[in-house]
Amino acid sequence: MKRTHTNGELRLSNVNEQVTLIGWVAKRRNFGALVFIDLRDRSGITQLVFNEELAKQISDVRNEYILQVSGIVVERKDKNPKLATGDIEIQVEEVTIVNKAETTPIIVADETDALEDTRLKYRYLDLRRSPIQKNLMLRHQVTMITRNFLSDHGFLEIETPILCKSTPEGARDYLVPSRVSPGEFYALPQSPQIYKQLLMVGGLEKYFQIARCFRDEDLRADRQPEFTQIDIEMSFIEEEDIWNITEELMRKIFKEIKHVDLPEFVRIPYDECMERFGSDKPDMRFGMELCNVNDIFANTTFKIFADVLENKGVIQAMVVKGGADKFSRKDLDKLQEFVKVYGAKALAYLKLANGEFSGSVAKVVSDEEKAVLKAQLGLEDNDLLFMVAAKKKVAQTSLGALRNKLGHDLNLIDESKFAFLWVTNFPMFEYVEEEDRYVAAHHPFTCPNLEDVDKLMSDPANCYSRAYDLVLNGYELLSGSIRIHDQELQKKVFEAIGMSLEEAYNKFGFFIDAFKYGTPPHGGVGIGLERLVMILAGTDNIRDVVAFPKTASASDLMSEAPSPVYDEQLKELHIGITHPVKEH
Amino acid sequence: MKRTHTNGELRLSNVNEQVTLIGWVAKRRNFGALVFIDLRDRSGITQLVFNEELAKQISDVRNEYILQVSGIVVERKDKNPKLATGDIEIQVEEVTIVNKAETTPIIVADETDALEDTRLKYRYLDLRRSPIQKNLMLRHQVTMITRNFLSDHGFLEIETPILCKSTPEGARDYLVPSRVSPGEFYALPQSPQIYKQLLMVGGLEKYFQIARCFRDEDLRADRQPEFTQIDIEMSFIEEEDIWNITEELMRKIFKEIKHVDLPEFVRIPYDECMERFGSDKPDMRFGMELCNVNDIFANTTFKIFADVLENKGVIQAMVVKGGADKFSRKDLDKLQEFVKVYGAKALAYLKLANGEFSGSVAKVVSDEEKAVLKAQLGLEDNDLLFMVAAKKKVAQTSLGALRNKLGHDLNLIDESKFAFLWVTNFPMFEYVEEEDRYVAAHHPFTCPNLEDVDKLMSDPANCYSRAYDLVLNGYELLSGSIRIHDQELQKKVFEAIGMSLEEAYNKFGFFIDAFKYGTPPHGGVGIGLERLVMILAGTDNIRDVVAFPKTASASDLMSEAPSPVYDEQLKELHIGITHPVKEH
Incomplete structure (x- = not known):
């Protein structure tokens, strides 16, 4: 029956x-x-x-x-x-x-106190737990909504290869030895970037794919060696077109799943974002913005501040409203240690209580400076002011990290909020100190801002690009860009990052060639699916939204992959192991 | 603007x-x-x-x-x-x-006379051709219909890993060396078989995935090293449930895309199918069935027939209605050669004209036998009768191949038809002559027919399974089965195919273990997406329905994957090349 x-x-x-x-x-x-x-x-x-x-x-x-x-x-x-x-x-x-069933090694119940490793080893039992099943249903729902939305808007889902050419750039490739071509390898794609751009060259105009991507990196808690990306690319468009379609998609998902109407998506250029939040992925669910107080200390007699300013550094400040009595001396010492992790030498602070300033720099900040601080930053009684004086990036990121930490510690975050933010106008290049050269901040196919094209070689540090990120609640949800569609410009960018045309041709000659034959202006985004589902599910563990996840050392505790293979298999693939095999 | x-x-x-x-x-x-x-x-x-x-x-x-x-x-x-x-x-x-555009190496037009290799090298231009774009749109449409249909029927799309454990069985695995675990490898999945069954163990009940699969095989024209499968698995079901949902899905796809209402899906058990059509994937768009005429020749004096019957072989016959005058002597000689490829020693034939039999065996077939043939097979004037006497499989498959060939050559096929056929009750095992052992005909997790369980060891040749294929117009569109959900039965099947429990544990111990903890009865199918789209698109070239296909030697002529990689990459992966690298 x-x-x-x-x-x-x-x-x-x-x-x-x-x-x-x-x-x-x-x-x-x-x-x-x-x-x-x-x-x-x-x-x-x-x-x-x-x-x-x-x-x-x-x-x-x-x-x-x-x-x-x-x-x-x-x-x-x-x-x-x-x-x-x-x-x-x-x-x-x-x-x-x-x-029948033997006694299970983990208890199948909503709440579990089983170690995560045990849960992963017996994932097929862990999957019976309702919270995990709900996450997988949610993930299914998100991809269904996404596919129908994009399909209804004229996008075609097109599968791109998993067995690709290795073009090491950024992260490490996973390689696959070829049996047919001895000594040659495929690579698993870090993203479908090149293929989706070729689909635009191929005139498909609107592409998407919920695509598996692979990165052989040392994993952090929120990474997996394989992950999934909602990959989108469009032709004949500008930034607004991509932002609009993305926003509409997000509205649809959050409406259907969370039953909320998302507020307007804020847009802030990268430089401003760093200055105001000390991060390119700030959590916008709370304020407590940073600001630059260089002007106030232009004539400071405090040697540390003066030296920093002289060396083109900055003094970045952040006010904790009503925070003066919330931190013990010990707490403040800990915060000192906290910012040091981000390269700051010290965390200066001033407390305002009963109209009087106290704190670590109370004696070296002049009365006039105090007055201006009070006026400009709107300091009120019982406010706490933090300052970091350092190189711009250090001052910003250390205070930005502190902002995040205090946002959590002081319960400033409205957990029911979904705060989206477009960060735009990213720098075109990133300076790599060890190599003394500029590399592409996004990837080398990102279009520079048109007004910066002439500065590509002469002033790379001040070149900005048509790259953008979408940030949600402090997570980078997606990144994307308008791509270069002009061959000459592409060559200039390769030159600017010190890649010879020969090297570029070696890596992706077919890709450069493709651009000869009438390439449309195009751009797109890649949305981290797991990240999105994590936020919707309210978890910060990526393994909660993956059916069969891997550990931080990229192993599957259930199947015990990776594992040794038969010599015969290796022989057929024309490879040998050059490192002693682990005992099993 | x-x-x-x-x-x-x-x-x-x-x-x-x-x-x-x-x-x-x-x-x-x-x-x-x-x-x-x-x-x-x-x-x-x-x-x-x-x-x-x-x-x-x-x-x-x-x-x-x-x-x-x-x-x-x-x-x-x-x-x-x-x-x-x-x-x-x-x-x-x-x-x-x-x-701007340089002169393109292939002409972008609906019709092309460019060599396929050139088209593949410049795939991004080939993609601009309307026939290819239409195929990709069709493919998108098929996956959208499939996903919405399955989702509406309570199935969840769940992504299973691409970085898996190697369990060589059937085809060769593609391997991926691990950087973190020296000497160990992942394998790319030949199908999500094990994972989808574990999802059933995990209580997900209704799973699907449009899943990438990988087989490192020597490729035939209609294969790709990576291909896509509409993968479905259900719990608490029997054959009928899976057949029904599959039929409903096919009806939906063919209605929406071809605007046809599919007729009833025919169901024929494997043995009957082989006897009537000489194939387990017969083209049902035309008749010209085979039949066994052993009885008619029970007392034959024709030594060749008599010997075959004595050695438990069969005489298989096929009538070509009105075919007597359609084949010259030379044509018939060619058909002789044709059946020899399938192991038949000869193709006997009889022509009926003006009430008289002529043909290769006219003299050795008795008048009485001729009369019975005429009566039983309904032979009429100008009919042509082919016969093959051989071991059962050879007689059936050679005549089945001839049926297919003549179906095309004689234009018997109504190209507008979509003729579906479920082939059921497949043999449980296949005898591998070289290894003198039985192997699982489907895969070792296929459930035997309950009435055959006791014969698993004693009479494997006569054990049938709950495996089934869906055939469309002579193509195997999908295969599937009810799986074993009982641990003891699973062990018996391993034993029957000569796999020791130790070996089985080595390969998929985690999978066997999983079955201890309350496994639901379950089963499913895997539908070849490319095959389905090919039929809908009316092409017999799989590369016409893949955006970036590979050649028969598994190479991508556009990106030139596979390709040599940097020594540094191999070193990090603890592998070396054991075969001289090809010159480039």
Whole structure:
């Protein structure tokens, strides 16, 4: 007999119906001669009642056995308001044991205290837990909404290869030895960047793909060696077109899943963003902005500040409203240590209490400077002022990190908010101190701002690009750019990052060639799917939104991948191992 | 100024409108002082007319330049009924050259005589050709319909890993060396088989994925090293459930794309299918069935037939209605050669003309046998009868191949038909002569028919399984099965294929372990997406439905993948090349 209902479905209105259910035993309780069982499936839990006679048939049944039962829906006396089906139970009339289960190494319940490694080893059991199933359903919902939205807007989903050419740039490639071409390798794509641009060259105009990407990096907590990107590219467009379609997509997702109408998406150029928030992905759910107070200290007699200013550094300030009495001396010492991690030498602070300034720099800041600080920063009684004097980037990022930390510590963040921010006008290049050269900040196909084209060689530090990020609640949700569609400009950019045309041709000659034949202006974005689902699910663990995740050392604890392989396999692939194999 | 319309959009109803178009120059004709240009984008072509003044501005413009034009829609005098926009043209008032193009190495037109290798090398230009773009749009449409259909039926799309454990079984794995675990490797999945079954163990109940799969095989024309599968798995089901959902999906796809209502899906068990069609993927768009005529020749005096029957072989027959005068002696000799490829020693034939039999075995077949043949096979004047006497498999497959060939040669196939066929009850095992052992015909997780469980060891040749294929127009569109969900049965099957429990544990111990904890009955299918799109697109070249395909030697002629990599990359991966690198 087939199941008539799922275990999340029955309500008071079903009372007296004859039903057949199937599922896993989530809980078993004996109550006198009766047995109560919570039967679980993907949709929820239903309580079953077995009379004395039937109870005998299931005397061996314990958690995670699979049962099929038929019976009558009856109203419960002791209703369970926490359960969607809590008003009813099933008076079982017939039971079949569909499959048995040994005692599970982790308990299948919403809450778990199992170590994450154990959960990952037995992921197939962990997957039975409702919070993980809900995340996977959410992920499915997000991709369905995304696909339908983009398809309705004329985008075609086009699959690009996983077996690609290695073009090491940025992260390390995962390589795949070729059996047919000895000594040659494929690479797994870090993103479909080159292919999606070639689709634009190919006249497809509007492309998307929910695409698997691979990066062989030393993983941080929120990274996986393989991850998924909502990849979008459009032709004949400008920034506004891409931002609009992205915003519309986000509105749609957040409306359908979170039932919220998103407010306007803020747009701030990179330089301003760094100055005001000390980060290119600031959390906009709270204020506490930074500001530059160089002018106030232009004539300072405080040697440390004066030296910094003389060396073209900056003094960056941040006011903690009403914060003067929230930090003990010990707390402040800890914050000193905190900013040092970001390269700051010290964290200066001033407290304003009863109209008087105290704090680490109270004696070296002049009365006049104090007055201006008070006026310009709007300092009020009981406010706390932090300052970092350092090179611009250090001053900004250390104070930005402190802003984030205090935002959390002082509960300034409205967790119900979704604060989107476009960061625009990124620098075109990034200076790599160790190599004494500029590299592409985004990737080498990013279009520079037209007014900066002439400065590409002469003043790379002041070249800005048509690259943008979308930030949500302090996470970089996506990045993208308008691409170069002019061959001559592309050559100039290669030159500016010190890549010879020969080297460029070696790496992606076919790509450069493609641009000869009528390339449309184009651009796009890549949205981190896991990141988006994490935020929607309210988790900060990427493994909670991946069905079969890997650990920080890129291993799958369940299947034990990676693993040794047969010599025969390696021989066929014309490779050998050059490092002693680990013992197993 | 933004484009107001696409190039496939304008009609007579738009006459007198001011429009802005953008696209590629598909054709340029000078006509006196005027210039006519066909402007192309993804949606189609629109004819532009440039007056003498404007013609000067575009004197250098040739094919594949990108133009943006503004102008007035006017009615054409010489309408082009082949073009959707053929009733109108644009009287251009303003033109901008958006990008230039060098002369393209292949001509961008619907019809091409370029070699396929050239087309693949310049795939980004080949992609501009409307037939390829249409195929990619079709592919997008098929995946959108599939996803929405399955999602609406409660299936969740869940992404499974690409970096997997190597479990060589069937085809060769593509391997990926691990940097973090020296001497260890990931494998790219040949299919998500193990993961989708673990999702069922994990209680997800209804899973699907449009999943990339990888097989490192020597490629045939219709294979690619990476391909895509519509992968489906369900719990708590039987064959009928899977067949029904699959049929419904196919009906939906063919209705939306081909506007046809599919007829009933035929179901034939494997043995019967082989006997009637000599193939497990017969083309059902035409008849010309095979039959076994052993009984008729039970007392034959023809030594060759008698020997075959004595050695438990079969005599398989096929009637070509009205075929007696369609084959010359030379044709028939060629058909002899044809069946020999499939192992048959000879192709016997009889022609019936004016009530008289002639042909290769006319003299050795008795009058009585002829009479029975005539009666039982319904032979009429001018019919042609082919017979192959051989081992069962050889007789069936050689005549089955001949059936296919003649179906095409004699134009018996109604190309407008879509003939679906479920082939069911596949043999559980396949005997591998070289290894003198039985292997799993499908994969080792396929459930045997319950009535055959006791014969697994004693009579493997006569064990059948709950595996099934769906065949469409002679192509295997999908295969699937009900899986084993009982640990003890799984162990028996491993034993039957001579896999020790130790070996099985080594390969997929985690998978066997998973089945201890309450595994639901489950099963599913994997549908070849490219195959499906090929049939819908009416092409027999898989590369026509893949955006960036690889050649038969698994290389990408455009990017030149696979390619040599830097020594540094190999060193980091703890591998070396054991075979001299090809010169480049």
